Amino acid sequence: MTASSGEAAAPRVGSKLARNAAIVVGIVLVALIALLATRGTSTPISSQIVGQAAPDFTGADLDGSTFRMANHRGEWVLVNFFATWCTPCRLENPQIQQFVDSHKGDPVQVVSIAFSDDADSIRDYWVNERNTWPAISNDTGLIALNYGVTKVPESYMVAPSGLVVAGFFGGVTAAGLDKVITDNGGMAVAGTGTGTK
Numbered sequence: 355m356t357a358s359s360g361e362a363a364a365p366r367v368g369s370k371l372a373r374n375a376a377i378v379v380g381i382v383l384v385a386l387i388a389l390l391a392t393r394g395t396s397t398p399i400s401s402q403i404v405g406q407a408a409p410d411f412t413g414a415d416l417d418g419s420t421f422r423m424a425n426h427r428g429e430w431v432l433v434n435f436f437a438t439w440c441t442p443c444r445l446e447n448p449q450i451q452q453f454v455d456s457h458k459g460d461p462v463q464v465v466s467i468a469f470s471d472d473a474d475s476i477r478d479y480w481v482n483e484r485n486t487w488p489a490i491s492n493d494t495g496l497i498a499l500n501y502g503v504t505k506v507p508e509s510y511m512v513a514p515s516g517l518v519v520a521g522f523f524g525g526v527t528a529a530g531l532d533k534v535i536t537d538n539g540g541m542a543v544a545g546t547g548t549g550t551k
Contacts, residue, residue: 404521408512409500413490421488429461431512435503437471438479443507446525453528461544469506514544
């Protein structure tokens with residue numbers, strides 16, 4: 355009698371463990387699907403600089419030329435804060451390149467600002483990814499501070515007037531950036547700035 359009770363209990367314990375394991379696996383799969391579905395997507399952020407004049411900055415691009423924000427008045431400018439060690443930054447990279455490629459000849463500029471990264475890693479990454487927009491790798495701490503950046507990726511769209519019209523935390527998409535431009539007057543409002551290249 356005792357032996358048969360023990361035998362009956364064993365399958366119940368085994369089935370309970372199997373059920374619990376299945377629940378845990380299910381939860382992990384749901385979390386993974388949610389992560390994959392949202393990776394690379396941007397979230398509009400409420401920032402103190404949205405609606406304000408974009409903080410000016412000057413920095414050396416990877417090729418040694420100087421980039422100055424004030425020289426791009428009259429253009430749409432995406433200011434993108436990134437790091438090579440940041441996975442969402444790497445995921446958004448092709449979207450930024452697509453945005454750049456789709457606006458060749460338009461009054462549109464992208465500049466990426468390194469955040470807690472080193473120049474050699476950035477240079478290697480830029481070459482490997484074949485990125486065609488400027489990146490500032492040195493002395494970027496004050497730029498990040500002026501834009502209120504605490505982690506990456508974080509991006510700001512600056513209108514031709516020089517006002518920051520949108521901010522994004524998380525990876526941006528080419529379509530999302532185009533929508534910001536369209537929602538804020540499109541290309542028709544470009545060319546009215548006072549900057550010189």
